[in-house]
Amino acid sequence: MILFLLKRVAVLLVSTAIAGVVVFAFMALLPGDPAEVALGVNATPEAVAALREQFGTDRPPVAQFLDWFGGLATGDFGTSYVTSTPIGPQIADRLGVTAVLVIGGMLIALVVAVPAGTFAAVHHRNPLGAAISAFSQVGIAIPAFLAGILLVFVFAVQAQVLPSGGYVPISEDPGAWLRGLLLPWLSLGIVQGAVLTRYVRSAVLDVMREDFLRTARAKGRGRLGALWRHGLRNASIPVVTVLGLQLATLLIGAVVVERIFVIPGLGDLLLNGVAGRDLLLVQGVVMVLVVAVLVINFVVDAAYALLDPRLRGAR
Numbered sequence: 001m002i003l004f005l006l007k008r009v010a011v012l013l014v015s016t017a018i019a020g021v022v023v024f025a026f027m028a029l030l031p032g033d034p035a036e037v038a039l040g041v042n043a044t045p046e047a048v049a050a051l052r053e054q055f056g057t058d059r060p061p062v063a064q065f066l067d068w069f070g071g072l073a074t075g076d077f078g079t080s081y082v083t084s085t086p087i088g089p090q091i092a093d094r095l096g097v098t099a100v101l102v103i104g105g106m107l108i109a110l111v112v113a114v115p116a117g118t119f120a121a122v123h124h125r126n127p128l129g130a131a132i133s134a135f136s137q138v139g140i141a142i143p144a145f146l147a148g149i150l151l152v153f154v155f156a157v158q159a160q161v162l163p164s165g166g167y168v169p170i171s172e173d174p175g176a177w178l179r180g181l182l183l184p185w186l187s188l189g190i191v192q193g194a195v196l197t198r199y200v201r202s203a204v205l206d207v208m209r210e211d212f213l214r215t216a217r218a219k220g221r222g223r224l225g226a227l228w229r230h231g232l233r234n235a236s237i238p239v240v241t242v243l244g245l246q247l248a249t250l251l252i253g254a255v256v257v258e259r260i261f262v263i264p265g266l267g268d269l270l271l272n273g274v275a276g277r278d279l280l281l282v283q284g285v286v287m288v289l290v291v292a293v294l295v296i297n298f299v300v301d302a303a304y305a306l307l308d309p310r311l312r313g314a315r
Contacts, residue, residue, distance in 0.1 A: 005302060008298055008301045008302065009298070011298075012294055012295070012297075012298045015294050016291055016294060017069075019287070019290045019291070019294065020065075020069045020072070020287060021065070023283060023286050023287050023290060024061075024064075024065045024068065024069070024283065027279050027282065027283045027286075028061060030279065033048070033052070033057070034055055034057060034081040034277075034279055034280070035048045035049075035051040035052045035055060035057065035081075036048055037081070037082075037277045038051060038081055038082060039051060055081060068280075068283075072287065075088045075092070076088055077091060077280070077281075077284035078280050078284070079280075080278055080280065080281050081278050081279065081280055081281075082276045082277075082278040082281075083278075087280060087281050087284045088284075090269060090281070091266070091269070091284055091285060091288055093264075094264060094265050094266045094268070094269045095265075095266055095288065097167065097258075097263060097264055097265040097266075098251070098254050098258070098265035098266040098267065100181070101181065101184055101185070101188070101254050101257070101258070101263065101265060102188070102247065102250045102251050102254055104181060104184075104185040104188075104189070105184070105185050105187075105188030105189040105192065105250050105254075106188075106189070106192070106243075106246065106247060106250055107185075107189070108185055108186060108188070108189025108190065108193060109188075109189045109190075109192040109193035109196050109246065109250075110193075110196070111189075111193075112189065112190065112193030112194075112196075112197065113193045113194075113196035113197040113199075113200050114200055116132050116136070116193075116197045116200075117136075117196070117197040117198070117199070117200025117201040117203075117204065118200060118201075118204050119132060120132040120133050120136075120197065120201045121200070121201045121202075121204035121205045122204070124201070124205060132197070132201075133197075133198070133201065135194070136194045136195075136197040136198050136201075137194075137198070138194070139190060139191060139193070139194025139195070139197075140191075140194050140195050140198070142191055142194075143191070144187050144188055144191045144192075144253040144256065144257055145187075145253075145256045145257065145260055147186075147187040147190055147191050148183065148184065148187035148257055148260045148261065149260065151183045151186055151187055152164045152165075152183060152260075152261075155183060156183070162179055162182055162183055163179060163180055163183075164183075164261075165180075165260070165261040165262040165263075166180055166261075166262050167180055167181075167261075167262065167263045167264055168180055180261075180263075181263075183261060184257050184258075184260075184261045184263060187257055187260075187261075188250055188253060188254065188257055191253075192246050192249065192250055192253075195242075195246065196239070196242060196243070196246055199238065199239055199242045200239055202238075203236075203237075203238045203239050206238075237304070240300055240303050240304065241300065243300070244296050244297055244299070244300035247296045248292075248293045248296055248297075251289060251292055251293065251296075252289070254266070254267050255267030255270060255271070259271060266285055266288065266289065269281070269285055270282060270285040270286070270289075273285060
């Protein structure tokens with residue numbers, strides 16, 4: 001298992017380096033000079049040249065990349081072209097908000113999907129099981145931003161029991177913090193929960209057809225008892241793959257949801273950077289999102305090793 005994890009760590013490091021090259025190259029190909037954008041159209045060539053030297057954009061691209069990528073390991077993302085403030089602390093502050101949003105949405109998705117998908121599989125021949133499958137199919141067709149708008153209309157505009165947007169730090173008011181995140185969590189969790197329900201149902205159905213589960217039932221265990229004791233662990237292996245993809249989807253979907261509910265997370269910071277043409281800030285945020293997806297994939301691979309004894313014993 002240790003060798004398996006070491007190989008995955010090596011893949012993670014190589015993938016991070018390749019992602020850094022791709023992100024830097026993509027940003028370098030975008031039109032526009034940061035110095036000219038910062039100074040405006042009436043800037044003199046001398047002022048533009050001086051600011052390019054200050055930003056470091058007058059150096060060769062390879063030197064710029066090595067300086068930027070080397071600073072990522074220490075949290076030094078450079079200095080914003082627009083606000084002249086360090087980018088690293090901004091990303092660190094917003095990353096915590098986005099992480100809470102994504103984790104809360106995933107917890108709601110799991111709370112919805114695991115029991116609903118298992119019930120739909122066990123009772124797949126009953127009308128109630130078919131109804132759960134139908135509702136999950138409808139949920140898949142609803143994007144997270146539309147779910148957020150509908151939730152705002154129902155709970156904030158009509159019922160007026162939850163705020164329509166805004167963010168209060170937990171250190172200031174835990175109750176207001178929780179109330180402000182409920183609708184964003186639901187908008188992310190319900191949609192992803194519908195997707196995950198389909199996969200849980202399919203995985204449990206496949207396990208229920210296996211010989212070892214029929215053997216357990218032949219020894220006297222009930223259907224639910226055999227499934228709980230022997231089936232769910234085997235069913236969780238394909239679900240873990242989808243769970244990793246869902247986390248990555250939640251991370252990207254949070255960009256839009258943060259904008260709808262006025263939450264100061266990475267998505268809000270990214271869109272503000274794009275609007276202000278702060279390319280170095282955008283470059284840093286995109287790199288953080290890419291690394292987060294790579295880390296999620298690494299965690300999924302590690303979870304395989306824990307769930308599947310064949311990987312733990314592989315040489």
